[in-house]
Amino acid sequence: MKTSDKGVIIPQQAFDWYDEYAHGDIDRRTFLSRLATLSAMGVTLAGVTAALTPNYAEAEQVSFNDAAIKATYELFSSPNGYGEGKGYLVLPKAVVDGASAPAVLVAHENRGLNPYIEDVARRLAKAGFIAFAPDALHSLGGYPGNDDDGRTMQRTLERDKIVADFQAAAQFLHAHPSVTGKVGIVGFCFGGYLANELAATIPDHIQAAVPFYGTPPTSDMSQIKGPIMLHFAELDQRVNGTWPDYQMKLDEMQVPYQAFTYAKVNHGFHNDSTARYHEASAELAWQRTLEFFKQHLN
Known part of the structure; x- marks a missing residue:
């Protein structure tokens, strides 16, 4: 498991499934249904989804100005x-x-x-x-x-x-x-x-x-x-x-x-x-x- 910068503990399976989803090997419904199986580990679907969804506003290192x-x-x-x-x-x-x-x-x-x-x-x-x-x-x-x-x-x-x-x-x-x-x-x-x-x-x-x-x-x-x-x-x-x-x-x-x-x-x-x-x-x-x-x- 890994704790994200957003404070969410993410099992490695979630990263692997996201990689499959991001590269078209599984669809969004399959990705989300797999994430739902992690609830027994205390992982929330909303928390993992939020952690794996890009937040570009927080990530900017060089301003366009x-x-x-x-x-x-x-x-x-x-x-x-x-x-x-x-x-x-x-x-x-x-x-x-x-x-x-x-x-x-x-x-x-x-x-x-x-x-x-x-x-x-x-x-x-x-x-x-x-x-x-x-x-x-x-x-x-x-x-x-x-x-x-x-x-x-x-x-x-x-x-x-x-x-x-x-x-x-x-x-x-x-x-x-x-x-x-x-x-x-x-x-x-x-x-x-x-x-x-x-x-x-x-x-x-x-x-x-x-x-x-x-x-x-x-x-x-x-x-x-x-x-x-x-x-x-x-x-x-x-x-x-x-x-x-x-x-x-x-x-x-x-x-x-x-x-x-x-x-x-x-x-x-x-x-x-x-x-x-x-x-x-x-x-x-x-x-x-x-x-x-x-x-x-x-």
Whole structure:
């Protein structure tokens, strides 16, 4: 069991079931009915549901009004995807004043461009990178304001076209007049898969990739150049089961990579809006990520 930041004691089964629900393996009714079976353990359905539901207002680390950054929404062409993409572009103040900087593409989870991912983009800008976070749901009107509807919407999209949209976003960054020519990608959950996928499909446009608990590319891996930094959660059996074969392939191709597994944490441990968040592991993974980008993009 784990006590959440909201004071709710959550059995590990609840995290596992939530992961199944969040990735479409079970529906909401099944998820809630399973949670109801934990009542004998003194766990309330309302308490667990509240703890596992994102609270983005509490999780914001960098304000959109922060004087050290400038954030806008920008459109880009995606002829092989859904025609047009839209993303959240965040510039460091030095870039606003005329400097150039390397860029990082931020790939969201399986629910669209939610406030957590926008905050990640702002954190990158505070660290000196130009950050761009596309919204895969743009063709459907954009992130709807809640994750449940966002997940439902994203399931209706074609994965190959989402990939094409993010490839186009990487090209958009490369063409940005303030970008030095170096572009990396960081992604979380489905975005972790996108980070791996873009490293495989457009290696000349991605100079460094950091997937957080992401599954391997589904495309041909023979073009991967790396470097890649991979973050895994020890309790994330679904994603971790895909790593040995991927690792073997990277080793065979002599792709430079680093892989870290964080003890006793769940899938989604970097997302500070839910009870799956683990502050020490999230901060360590993030500092490693920033240093990795500074090493390979500057």
